[in-house]
Amino acid sequence: MICFTDTPIKQSADHCSRYNYFGISFNKEAMIEYGANPVLYLVDNRQPHQGGLNEIRPRDNEQLGLVKWIDSMLQPYDTKQFSDGNWAEFYEREWRINRILPFDWTATAELLKGSHKEYAFEGTIRKVKDAEEFYLPFNKSIIENIIAPLSYKARARKLIKDNNLDCELILIEE
Numbered sequence: 001m002i003c004f005t006d007t008p009i010k011q012s013a014d015h016c017s018r019y020n021y022f023g024i025s026f027n028k029e030a031m032i033e034y035g036a037n038p039v040l041y042l043v044d045n046r047q048p049h050q051g052g053l054n055e056i057r058p059r060d061n062e063q064l065g066l067v068k069w070i071d072s073m074l075q076p077y078d079t080k081q082f083s084d085g086n087w088a089e090f091y092e093r094e095w096r097i098n099r100i101l102p103f104d105w106t107a108t109a110e111l112l113k114g115s116h117k118e119y120a121f122e123g124t125i126r127k128v129k130d131a132e133e134f135y136l137p138f139n140k141s142i143i144e145n146i147i148a149p150l151s152y153k154a155r156a157r158k159l160i161k162d163n164n165l166d167c168e169l170i171l172i173e174e
Contacts, residue, residue: 004036006093015092021172023147027084030142031095039075041095072098132155143167149174 004026007015012095026037109122143165148156150171160169 002096004031004097007146012147012172016172020054021073021147021149022152023145024143025145025147025170026138027142027144030139031097034138036133037073037097039096040073041075069098072096075142110122110148114147140165145170147172 005015006028009025075094140163145168146156146160146165147170150173153169153171156169156171159165160167
């Protein structure tokens with residue numbers, strides 16, 4: 001699963017203080033083509049519905065994949081946390097790309113000595129060699145902005161130049 005925020009840059013001060021001042025913004029339409037979907041937040045008294053997904057007995061692997069995918073797009077929303085003045089998850093405006101990996105991905109990865117591909121198209125989640133991590137390759141032309149603290153201005157410009165990126169640099173004061 002790969003998570004993104006749809007927080008507008010001008011409203012991102014809280015987000016930056018929580019996660020950091022570095023970021024990459026992508027073209028939203030392109031991300032949708034890669035499979036990004038908005039997260040569905042469920043308030044406290046709706047969480048039993050999310051747990052109920054585990055009770056569904058799919059007839060086949062395709063239905064099982066659908067149930068797992070739906071479950072991966074749900075996010076509990078703790079109303080008590082929000083009422084105490086704490087960070088509310090819905091401020092993140094979270095989107096996710098989730099590719100349900102095959103049941104035997106571990107065995108497949110071992111067989112291939114650490115590499116794993118679910119599908120052979122750009123945008124697939126792949127296993128990082130010799131690690132329990134995954135990454136999502138993408139076409140760098142969908143990068144719209146690089147976001148960095150003002151103190152990283154020179155390094156961020158070098159990153160853009162060295163990678164031949166056609167994007168804007170947005171500098172944020174810490």
